[in-house]
Amino acid sequence: MKFKDFFNLKFSELDIPSLILVFILTGCGLVAIYSATSFVGTTSNMQYFWKQILGIVGGLAMFIMLYSVRKSFILSYAEVLYIIGLILIIIPFILSMATSGTNRWINLGDFQIQPSEYMKFILIIMLAKCFSETRRSPQNPGYVLYPLTVLLIPAGMVFIQPDLGTTFIYVVIFASMLFMSGYKIYYIFMIIAPFITMIAAFNSWVFLIWGLIIAVIIFLNNKNILFSVLMFLLNILVGVMTPFFWNAIKPYQQQRILTMLNPRLDPMGAGYQVIQSQIAIGSGGLHGKGFLQGTQSHLNFLPEQHTDFIFSVISEEFGFIGISIILFIYCFLILRWFKMAVTAKSTFSAMLIIGGTAALLAHIFINVGMTVGLLPVTGKPLPFISYGGSFLMTSFGLVGLVLNGNAE
Amino acid sequence: MSREVKNSISNYRMITVIAVSLVLFLILIFRFYSLQVINYSTYRNEAMGNMLNRTDISAPRGIVFDRNGNKIIYNVPCYNIVVYPDVIKKHPETWQKLSNLTGVSVEKLQKNMKRNQYGAYRPATVLRNIDFKINTIINEDIQNYPGAEVIFDPIREYSDNITSGNLLGYTAEIRRSDIYKYRDRGYKLGDVIGYDGIEKQYEHLLRGERGYRYKQVNAVGKPLNDQAYEQTNPAPGNALYLTLDQQLQAKAESLLVNYNGAAIMMNYQNGEIIACVSSPSYDPDIFTEGITQAEWDSIAQDKRIPLFNRVIRGQYPPGSVYKMVAAIAALEKGTVSPSTEYECTGVFELGGRSYKCSHVHGIEDLNEAIAHSCNVYFYNVILNLGVDDWAYYAKQMRFGIPTGIDLPGELPGLAPDREFLDRQYGRRKWWKGMWLNMVIGQGDVLVTPMQVLRYTGILATRGKVVTPHLLRSVHYTKDNSIEYPEYPVKHVADISAHTWKEIESGMLNAVQSSWGTGRTANVPGLNMYGKTGTAQNPHGEAHGWFLGYSKRTDFPYAVVVFVEHGIAGSDIAAPVAGQLLKAYYYMRKR
Numbered sequence: 002m003k004f005k006d007f008f009n010l011k012f013s014e015l016d017i018p019s020l021i022l023v024f025i026l027t028g029c030g031l032v033a034i035y036s037a038t039s040f041v042g043t044t045s046n047m048q049y050f051w052k053q054i055l056g057i058v059g060g061l062a063m064f065i066m067l068y069s070v071r072k073s074f075i076l077s078y079a080e081v082l083y084i085i086g087l088i089l090i091i092i093p094f095i096l097s098m099a100t101s102g103t104n105r106w107i108n109l110g111d112f113q114i115q116p117s118e119y120m121k122f123i124l125i126i127m128l129a130k131c132f133s134e135t136r137r138s139p140q141n142p143g144y145v146l147y148p149l150t151v152l153l154i155p156a157g158m159v160f161i162q163p164d165l166g167t168t169f170i171y172v173v174i175f176a177s178m179l180f181m182s183g184y185k186i187y188y189i190f191m192i193i194a195p196f197i198t199m200i201a202a203f204n205s206w207v208f209l210i211w212g213l214i215i216a217v218i219i220f221l222n223n224k225n226i227l228f229s230v231l232m233f234l235l236n237i238l239v240g241v242m243t244p245f246f247w248n249a250i251k252p253y254q255q256q257r258i259l260t261m262l263n264p265r266l267d268p269m270g271a272g273y274q275v276i277q278s279q280i281a282i283g284s285g286g287l288h289g290k291g292f293l294q295g296t297q298s299h300l301n302f303l304p305e306q307h308t309d310f311i312f313s314v315i316s317e318e319f320g321f322i323g324i325s326i327i328l329f330i331y332c333f334l335i336l337r338w339f340k341m342a343v344t345a346k347s348t349f350s351a352m353l354i355i356g357g358t359a360a361l362l363a364h365i366f367i368n369v370g371m372t373v374g375l376l377p378v379t380g381k382p383l384p385f386i387s388y389g390g391s392f393l394m395t396s397f398g399l400v401g402l403v404l405n406g407n408a409e
Numbered sequence: 410m411s412r413e414v415k416n417s418i419s420n421y422r423m424i425t426v427i428a429v430s431l432v433l434f435l436i437l438i439f440r441f442y443s444l445q446v447i448n449y450s451t452y453r454n455e456a457m458g459n460m461l462n463r464t465d466i467s468a469p470r471g472i473v474f475d476r477n478g479n480k481i482i483y484n485v486p487c488y489n490i491v492v493y494p495d496v497i498k499k500h501p502e503t504w505q506k507l508s509n510l511t512g513v514s515v516e517k518l519q520k521n522m523k524r525n526q527y528g529a530y531r532p533a534t535v536l537r538n539i540d541f542k543i544n545t546i547i548n549e550d551i552q553n554y555p556g557a558e559v560i561f562d563p564i565r566e567y568s569d570n571i572t573s574g575n576l577l578g579y580t581a582e583i584r585r586s587d588i589y590k591y592r593d594r595g596y597k598l599g600d601v602i603g604y605d606g607i608e609k610q611y612e613h614l615l616r617g618e619r620g621y622r623y624k625q626v627n628a629v630g631k632p633l634n635d636q637a638y639e640q641t642n643p644a645p646g647n648a649l650y651l652t653l654d655q656q657l658q659a660k661a662e663s664l665l666v667n668y669n670g671a672a673i674m675m676n677y678q679n680g681e682i683i684a685c686v687s688s689p690s691y692d693p694d695i696f697t698e699g700i701t702q703a704e705w706d707s708i709a710q711d712k713r714i715p716l717f718n719r720v721i722r723g724q725y726p727p728g729s730v731y732k733m734v735a736a737i738a739a740l741e742k743g744t745v746s747p748s749t750e751y752e753c754t755g756v757f758e759l760g761g762r763s764y765k766c767s768h769v770h771g772i773e774d775l776n777e778a779i780a781h782s783c784n785v786y787f788y789n790v791i792l793n794l795g796v797d798d799w800a801y802y803a804k805q806m807r808f809g810i811p812t813g814i815d816l817p818g819e820l821p822g823l824a825p826d827r828e829f830l831d832r833q834y835g836r837r838k839w840w841k842g843m844w845l846n847m848v849i850g851q852g853d854v855l856v857t858p859m860q861v862l863r864y865t866g867i868l869a870t871r872g873k874v875v876t877p878h879l880l881r882s883v884h885y886t887k888d889n890s891i892e893y894p895e896y897p898v899k900h901v902a903d904i905s906a907h908t909w910k911e912i913e914s915g916m917l918n919a920v921q922s923s924w925g926t927g928r929t930a931n932v933p934g935l936n937m938y939g940k941t942g943t944a945q946n947p948h949g950e951a952h953g954w955f956l957g958y959s960k961r962t963d964f965p966y967a968v969v970v971f972v973e974h975g976i977a978g979s980d981i982a983a984p985v986a987g988q989l990l991k992a993y994y995y996m997r998k999r
Contacts, residue, residue: 177426180422180425180426181418181419181422181423181426182417183417183419183422277459279444279452280452280455280456280459281456282441282444282445282452283444283445283448283449283451283452283453283455283456284449284452284453284455284456284457285445286445286446286449286453287445287446287449296456296457296459296460297456297459297460300459300460300625300626300627301627302459302460302627316441316444316445320445321441321442321445321446324441324445325438325441328434328437328438328441331434332430332431332434335430335434336427336430336431339423339426339427339430340423340427342416342418342423343418343420343423345416345418346416347416348416348417348418350416351416351417351418355426362430362433366433366437369437370437373437373440373441373444375436375437375440
């Protein structure tokens, strides 16, 4: 086997505007990191700046790899990659049983890898393969079973780590691809319904009304009576079981779930971060306080300011105008990539594009939503801008997959 | 649809996905717009509050002068040692150095720090009012005392010539138990506030406005540097000019030094208080430097109660000085005329009880009865007059009503009337014998020395009711303006000139005749009028009273002296009053 069998450096087909915009974003990230890591009274800590440049180089390598890898190759080895990915996720899990530490990372000396990050690529590839194969018609409700299984195994593992953010990203990848695969909206609703039922089950009136809504929707779509009745009964069962399950778990576990959903329950911890972040953003105003002039960041009020809350630093120093420009670039990229799916040369390519773009969109929304206090603090960084080599490689890798899907 | 279909992607679903993406970005943009544009000022203020640490610069309190421009209360530089808890924690050797230098134990210094500390980055005072020499030593070698610093803080000093703490008041750090009362007015723990006397009464004028020094701090409150980011300077308190004469006050203090009592002098034409002594008193200086428990106990538990200002809070039976009330009432109502005579046999019988007089005075008219201070004559007066008219004129003389002097905590005394007796003893359960006690200033009658002084002013001016006061003028530091407060002047109900003449004649004889009870008060040349009082009380010797005034138009001063357990008014009170008037007459002449 030769290198050419696996890779094709099709640079002529590379979407240059995407790459330019991505580099503009990473440049903004470097500026923000420089600012976020220089505190008043001390000289700037250039260490972060250079490490980020190193991360960008690593990201580029990941981009080139995933951009140039042949789709025929990943199509034939998708299942192998998937199994390797699952094993890698399990390894830190097993290690942590012995050490009772955090269980997301594998330490290899100075170098750490986080398998759940690479699982994003693998999941996109695996699901793209599932959704592009025509074993079953999307009109058939059973169409979803195989991809759903593919999702639930890694998602479940990540969820019990617990890593709500990554679980959510997996689900978004799956949901967007499922939706675009042409699967009936009615069936998608029936998959989502049990999760809504779980929440509705905490209030008997809400539960009753929700039950009626399900019944009406099922009645209007009763093309497959057996499926419909089964789904309805499943929903009721889930609803009835939820309070029992909730009461069965220990109070500290309940507390943990509630804090995960609402960080303001923990005002000195996650709540403090959100409040300080909002002050930083709001005090930036229309024009911002100017480069290196942010008081919230330079006086150290902002937590995690070079990683998770980097967007607050930019908001404080460059104001609403600066933020609007960056959000516009993100929006432009996302829409440009989604549109690529329409003209993709195969369903598999289209699915790669949709999965990668959806993953990036989810990352942006989770991170920015967190800094402005709309979403819980999940500790997910911002693609291309946040400090951190590992996540830069993920982000660039996703762009690589998307543009790979667009090429050829 | 013209595109070449190569995949199974539905256009409609793609539009849905793109629309959802756009909505998500719009949500974010709107959220930023709300935070950064709509609510900008809120968050800007919060960020400013985050980054700036405000420390107070205390304002020097206003200076208090006497009527001649002598400083009575002022500020002197004081040097305090402060430590920065966060720094000294890293340099524990500083404690020992400070201890060696000041002679105060390390434990004591550390205890003081804990007591005065709020926050690890704010200086906490460990020793107040250190020697100037120690200040110099530390300042010249400040690197050797990491975490410590000497700061300048003015403290209150009171004139050494007088010790009237219960008149001037004192200043002290606001007590924890009091802070809730003052928080609304911008006070906080650690602030100095006036307690008692002038310091409390004019706290709002003396206080000044504190300044602020803003320093930039980081998230844990640590200042970034020593420079002030911004500073507003404090505005010193306003200067007060009192009506007091420091020299006379000192004289009055010395005259009363061996007694418990009060001596007050007032210009009866305008109500200016020239001297106001409640003896014993205390030296307010001991409070400013932080009073020790032992010092406080020795003052608070002193049986002579130096903290108690007898002038306005002491309510005593007035004794015979109250007799002019009945005399005026009887003359006005016509139940007594200047020629009405009664015989005093030394004892008066009523309802099976006997009421005594100090001597057997024989047959007397009203003039003689006042000058001799005969009780029996007034027993007859009140029985013919009745209690209602008597009580009416007591009210006219403003008994039972506070004088409104500008001192905190004045008590109203008690001028009994029919309503009071009904309430106190029950309707018709009291008997006329009580009238006999009350008419000679005994029984339920209670007055403060300040009320007696106002009464003396009414007698001296034939009915002018002035408001006794201590504040003559305020000199505002902000605009250098001067304000002379106006004090209400009223008049008693019409009393005929005949009546006044008769009363004055009695008071003239009481002082200036060879047989008057107040002759020991007489100062030849001052044309003095007066009246003694001797108030029986169940606690021991009688209280001695003297009220008097000079009738000279160039010397319109009234004086009241009260001596607890001072036997008869003529024994101690009258001579002290005479000496005071005489002393002031010569002070003014000079």
